[in-house]
Amino acid sequence: MNRGLRSLLALFGVFIGTFLVVFLIRNGPDGIRRLFRETPTPDGYRPEAYTLPDKAPLELDDVELLSRLNEEYAKLTDAVVRSVVSIDTSSVRAERLLDGFGRQFVRPVPTQGQGSGVIVTREGHVVTNHHVIKDQQKIMVTLHDGRSYKANLINSDPLLDIAVLKIDGGDSFEPLKFGDSSEVRRGQIVFAIGNPFGLGETITQGIISARERSVSDTQRDLFQTDAAINPGNSGGPLVNLRGEIVGINSAIYRPDQRVNSGFQGVGFSIPSNDVREALEAILQRGQPIRGYLGVRMQDLDDYWRERLSYEDEGALVASVGEGSPAEAAGLKGGDIIRSFNGQPISSRAALFTLVQRAKVGEEIELEIWREGDVSTVPVTIAEARPENPEVSAPDVEETFGRVGLTLEQPDDGQPGLVVRRIEADTISAGRLIVGDRIMVINGQMVTDLAEFRRQLAASVVAQATTLQIIRGGVAGRLTLPPLDDPSGNR
Secondary structure (H helix, E strand, C coil): CCCHHHHHHHHHHHHHHHHHHHHHHHHHHHHHHCCCCCCCCCCCCCCCCCCCCCCCCHHHHHHHHHHHHHHHHHHHHHHHHEEEEEEEEEEEEEEEECCCCCEEEEEEEEEEEEEEEHHHHHCCEEEEHHHHHHHCCCCEEEECCCCEEEEEEEECCCCCEEEEEEEECCCCCCCCCEEEEHHHHCCCEEEEEEEECCCCCCCEEEEEEEEEEEECCCCCEEEEECCCCCCCCCEEEEEECCCEEEEEEECCCCHHHHCCCCCCCEEEEEEEHHHHHHHHHHHHHCCCCCCCCCCCEEECCCCHHHHHHCCCCCEEEEECCCCCCHHHHCCCCEEEEECCCEEEEHHHHHHHHHHHHCCCCCCEEEEECCCEEEEEEEEEEEEECCCCCCCCHHHHHHHHHCCCEEECCCCCCCCCCEEEEECCCCCCCCCCCCCCCCEECCEEEEEHHHHHHHHHHHHHCCEEEEEEECCCCCCEEEEEECCCCCCCCC
């Protein structure tokens, strides 16, 4: 081989060596595998080359604040979940059926329910919602560590929607402390803990969206939160950053249950101060204790402001209970209560809350407006009983009969109820007509006949009731007057 050819081969070798070194530096061993591609598999698939990253975009030191917040969220969760329990209930209800010969017989139908609760004493007392255990024959409680026990109902407060259970057996319970709900502010971070959809222990985070919300005619002021609350979360705690109970999760807002029965970003919790007060009353006396004034109230709307020629804030007295503290103090239907012990009254719900929270035997002062005159009246708060007018719901059947409507829930899958009959000489006559479809009552969508009957009965005994209807394909609005006019007029 001559000298020129040897020089050429040496130069080529140097080039190949340099190329391989640079290739290895830039591509590593994977580069060699890509250079000499693997043979196809028997089915003809040729494996793809890939490289997974081995480094995160950021180090924890780069997001130190978020890293600490993340660790503190986890620490808070570990500290509180051990006190939260899952509640499983079961019962048997009787279902009446007809056989082929028209004879009636009763068939037992088992029912099951789920909810959440929180341990609040070292002795194993659990707070949950009344509606979680209502009419249930068997209650089982499952702790954080998987232990399950039978639980006994001590008593409940249906109006507050609170029930107190006692775990049967076991001696190692970690209670959660009540916080002071009066210090809760809008925007405060909270955590909702429970057993949504029966999935098991779940925690969600949000803020207090609002205070003093009301979802029924008898419910006290509630906290509104955007922490996700779903079916099964009922009865679980709402806790603050210290892990203290500031509320018991009670309800969620569902504008149309048939369309979407899940969380809509609006949940409600019972303030912890109210819960603790009911708990201690039940444990000490076996039943809840609340103040009683003896008046049936309603809000002042445009209808009553115009009729009474009254423009300020307050709550209207619809009726006064016989033998009640209000009657003894001289209150009458048509009076407007402007303040309660110096606290201005802006609505019926605000007065209801203050009366229930007042101590039994306490003398309070009411500022009353009556036919243009303002006076101060002393009233002694009594103890509420189930038969008292303030806490008793109207008789739905009797009240609905006075409204004079026969309704039908159509099977076309659309919301609303169709009017099928109207009784003469009732508040419905001359306002509704057969064939009207009632869509909304007092701003709430109508989805269920039984619920509408309850809402209408609760409304017409105390106030003018606004209905939104569809008549002949055209949407409209009308107002049903109250059944009883406090001013003595119809």
